[in-house]
Amino acid sequence: MRGTILLSHGADSSPDATKVSALAAVAEARGWRTHxxxxxxxxxxxxxxxxxxxxxxxxxxxxxxxAPPVLVGSSMGAFVSALASLEHPVAGLFLLAMPGAIPGSDNALDLRRDVPTLLIHGWRDELCPLAAIRAFAGHRRLPLLVLDDDHRLGASLPAIERQFALFLDTLA
Incomplete structure (x- = not known):
């Protein structure tokens, strides 16, 4: 086993959600444990x-x-994964459709600069505007892949799976 990947689904979703399930399958096929x-x-x-x-x-x-896990999250799951990485050592962050902030929450989004990170977002994200995450990524010089998709990123799942496989290969 290469290590553990903790997958966090978005709000109003579940651990059996399409993206989380697909990414777990990609990781398991490469010898990672997933939760x-x-x-x-x-x-x-x-x-x-x-x-x-x-x-x-x-x-x-x-x-x-x-050992330090890889954190994978979508939307609210990405936001919480980013926050957790500030407090605990992690091997990497793969964050999808991450909001720049949660209205009403006192938690400010940030990331450690020494953690391998990939942000993926949709050009047409109607819930988490691209401008906020683009500014966040630009300020920190983080890789940001923007796809022609909406918040759910459902039309981009094959591309996301390929990017995740490449991301995991860089950590191995």
Whole structure:
């Protein structure tokens, strides 16, 4: 086994969501252990109210790993993964459709500069405007792949799977 990947789904989604399931399959085929966290009970608290319990759940999962894990997240899952990486060593971050902020939350988005990171976003993201994440990535000089898709990135799943495979290969 190469290590552990913790996958965090978006709000109003589940651990069996399309992107999370597809990325878990890509990782497992390359010899990684995967764990898909379940935030559905946390999400019942609303967007701002779910940040703290989601973060606590992810911290506990990171604490159970033998070595720094790779964090993968979509939307709210990406936001919480980024926050967790500020507190715990992680081997990498693969973040999809990440919001620049969560309205009503006191948590400010940031990332450590020493963690391999790839951000993927849709040109037509109607929930998390591209301008915010483009400015965030530009300020930190982070790689940002922008695809012709909306927030769900459903039409871009094959491209995302290829990028994830390449990302994991750079960590191996």
């Amino acid at each position: 898909r966290l379940d935030y559905r009970k946390d999400d019942a608290r609303g967007y701002a109210g779910s940040v703290a319990p989601r973060l606590a759940r992810l911290r506990a999962a990171i604490g159970g790993c033998e």
